[in-house]
Amino acid sequence: MKTKLTWIAIAAIAAFSGWTFYRTLNTPRIAFVRSAQLVEGFTGMKEARASFTKKTQTTQANIDSLQKSLMQSINSYSAERSSLSKEEQQKREQLLGMQQNAMQQYVAAMEERSGEEESEMTQGVLNQINSFVEQYGREQGYTVILGTTLSGNVLYGEDIVDITDEVLTGLNTSYKASPPAQEK
Amino acid sequence: MKKSKRTTKAIAGITALIFTTGLVLWSCNREKQLLTANDYLAWMDDEANGLVRAHHVNGMEVRVKYLPAEYLVHRELGVSSTRQQRDSLLKLYESSLSFLMTLGPDAAKGERGDVMQRGLQKYSEYAERVHTMNFDLEQLVRVEGNGISVRPVLSAMENTYGLQESRSIIFAFALEPAQRTQLLSGDIDFIYEDELFELGILHFAFNQKDLQQLPAFPGR
Numbered sequence: 001m002k003t004k005l006t007w008i009a010i011a012a013i014a015a016f017s018g019w020t021f022y023r024t025l026n027t028p029r030i031a032f033v034r035s036a037q038l039v040e041g042f043t044g045m046k047e048a049r050a051s052f053t054k055k056t057q058t059t060q061a062n063i064d065s066l067q068k069s070l071m072q073s074i075n076s077y078s079a080e081r082s083s084l085s086k087e088e089q090q091k092r093e094q095l096l097g098m099q100q101n102a103m104q105q106y107v108a109a110m111e112e113r114s115g116e117e118e119s120e121m122t123q124g125v126l127n128q129i130n131s132f133v134e135q136y137g138r139e140q141g142y143t144v145i146l147g148t149t150l151s152g153n154v155l156y157g158e159d160i161v162d163i164t165d166e167v168l169t170g171l172n173t174s175y176k177a178s179p180p181a182q183e184k
Numbered sequence: 185m186k187k188s189k190r191t192t193k194a195i196a197g198i199t200a201l202i203f204t205t206g207l208v209l210w211s212c213n214r215e216k217q218l219l220t221a222n223d224y225l226a227w228m229d230d231e232a233n234g235l236v237r238a239h240h241v242n243g244m245e246v247r248v249k250y251l252p253a254e255y256l257v258h259r260e261l262g263v264s265s266t267r268q269q270r271d272s273l274l275k276l277y278e279s280s281l282s283f284l285m286t287l288g289p290d291a292a293k294g295e296r297g298d299v300m301q302r303g304l305q306k307y308s309e310y311a312e313r314v315h316t317m318n319f320d321l322e323q324l325v326r327v328e329g330n331g332i333s334v335r336p337v338l339s340a341m342e343n344t345y346g347l348q349e350s351r352s353i354i355f356a357f358a359l360e361p362a363q364r365t366q367l368l369s370g371d372i373d374f375i376y377e378d379e380l381f382e383l384g385i386l387h388f389a390f391n392q393k394d395l396q397q398l399p400a401f402p403g404r
């Protein structure tokens with residue numbers, strides 16, 4: 001009788017363990033990352049920003065130089081104006097107007113281009129992050145990785161499911177040390 | 185008698201150790217003796233040897249391969265060349281560094297399509313991409329290491345006549361002898377600042393050891 005009870009107990013424990021194991025295997029693994037922290041802490045973002053700033057500085061230097069040239073032309077005209085005939089005055093003013101228009105057009109074009117470049121730069125960084133998170137999630141067996149955004153699609157999450165730090169560490173490591181190529 | 189037995193045992197142990205070490209060294213050395221040019225090419229393409237690095241971003245794969253000088257000589261002269269010709273060209277190639285970058289769809293993710301048309305909406309964008317890839321890629325690439333940063337002096341895109349979905353571009357970096365020595369005395373970082381496919385800045389890190397311990401090219 002005692003032996004029978006022991007066997008029943010063992011069978012019950014085994015069944016319970018199996019069920020728990022099955023449940024664990026089939027429980028979705030969900031985690032979240034703080035998106036803003038991930039983007040801000042990513043070395044790729046810092047480098048992309050530095051590179052963008054460098055490019056912007058060159059453009060700004062060109063604009064400054066054009067503005068300086070225009071100011072010099074205006075000052076020169078102001079100084080000489082009284083000694084010029086009406087016809088010459090009109091001609092110089094027309095030239096100054098053209099110079100000013102050209103400069104404004106250049107500034108507008110540069111601003112537009114700069115905006116496009118900034119957007120492309122940000123998109124490039126986000127694509128890198130997304131590709132890494134996707135690979136990381138697959139390798140670590142996550143079913144879903146959520147991202148907190150300002151619009152608030154994740155309102156609360158316990159620290160235990162916050163994987164921002166480990167994702168960021170992996171992201172920065174992978175950024176600098178490129179992995180070997182996959183065999184084709 | 186006991187002492188003599190112990191000495192014999194010690195000698196046998198040392199002999200076995202020397203033999204094993206010798207065998208290990210011989211087998212290591214043997215790995216580097218490649219028999220044919222095709223073996224060498226296969227060795228270069230083997231990711232474990234550290235000459236190929238890749239990144240997968242946004243459905244694209246970017247691979248960078250270091251091209252050893254001996255390989256470039258072989259590519260140019262083939263097998264029917266004199267030793268003098270090979271040595272002369274080798275000297276020329278040894279004063280530079282060459283890399284091959286391949287941009288293509290990430291086949292592992294099932295991505296397809298010609299990269300030249302990827303994500304484009306207008307002909308003007310296509311024209312700009314073609315122009316950049318043919319003439320301006322040198323501005324987007326650099327090699328860094330040991331405090332040195334150099335841009336390529338030459339880039340050439342292989343024409344595939346639309347038969348491949350990926351595109352390969354070869355980059356050559358000209359270096360002064362001292363600069364080359366300094367650069368190769370540490371790890372090398374090949375950096376591609378992408379402006380064409382929204383991939384961001386990509387780093388391809390090559391270990392100094394991998395670039396310096398190359399096997400001898402077959403037939404040399």
